[in-house]
Amino acid sequence: MSTEAASRRGVPDATVARLPGYLRALTALADDGVVSVSSEELSALAGVGPAKLRKDLSHLGSYGVRGVGYDVTMLAAEITEVLGLARDWPVAIIGMGNLGRALAAYRGFATRGFKVVAVLDHDERLVGLRAAGLVVQAMADLPALVREQGLAIGVIATPPESAQDVADQLVAAGVRSILNFAPVVLSVPGGVDVRKVDLGTELQILAFLAQQRTVPTTRTAEVS
Incomplete structure (x- = not known):
């Protein structure tokens, strides 16, 4: 199943777009021998907020265990299945x-x-x-x-x-x-x-953001 197919089965498009990031973080954790991970830890690795991560995973039926967190291997397998990556x-x-x-x-x-x-x-x-x-x-x-x-x-x-x-x-x-x-x-x-x-x-957007960071400094120098 593709990411588009995942969204069609009831997983919101925005959630689908974030699932690869969760899977990448989980794969790295598994490679390091980590068995379970909290929503706070996983969200930090994926670069999203804990509340958003928990909501995303709830669409998959995964809620974690209080005080334990998410089983790394099981959650990775679940996301792999939803994204249709269980096959080449x-x-x-x-x-x-x-x-x-x-x-x-x-x-x-x-x-x-x-x-x-x-x-x-x-x-x-x-x-x-x-x-x-x-x-x-x-x-x-x-x-x-x-x-x-x-x-x-x-x-x-x-x-x-x-x-x-x-x-x-x-x-x-x-x-x-x-x-x-x-x-x-x-x-x-x-x-x-x-x-x-x-x-x-994407490069143009980065150029815009870089320019925005320099604007306050430039204006301050002109005023002084």
Whole structure:
């Protein structure tokens, strides 16, 4: 089950967005041999307030034990199940530029329930070359990947002018979940889930926040 599917089964979208952070914190605790954790400790590790964490987990039916807290292994398994990560999701990355190659080499996918089964590009000069241990395939191979490997998620790492065409090809091949790194809004039919990762926008927000921090100091200096 994807995060979108989790929200459709009654877990609020805002809660779904925070579940990966809880799972990451729980996984780190389990690796350190921690058996149980309080809501205060877990919320601090996940960067949210204790009340918000308890409310989020109540949507999963987890309330913890007073004086003991949450069982780390059980809660991690429950969140894993809700997010649909109890199985490996086959992923294809489209666009073998610098970003696409970096994503293909990212080892974090495998530890979070995702398996990159293919890398593709529409540039014939790149087809047949290798990227992160995989042979770059042509876009024409998409339908076969869906049929034969159960390709479930397409990651678009192309320039913006190519992204919509790639999205159309993914949808036509039967892919219903898309992660888009291209700085463009995609048009997809109903029943197709798109998540957008806009690095430029995030940097612009950070620039705004950084500027806001300097404004009081600048104004004080001008007054003095």
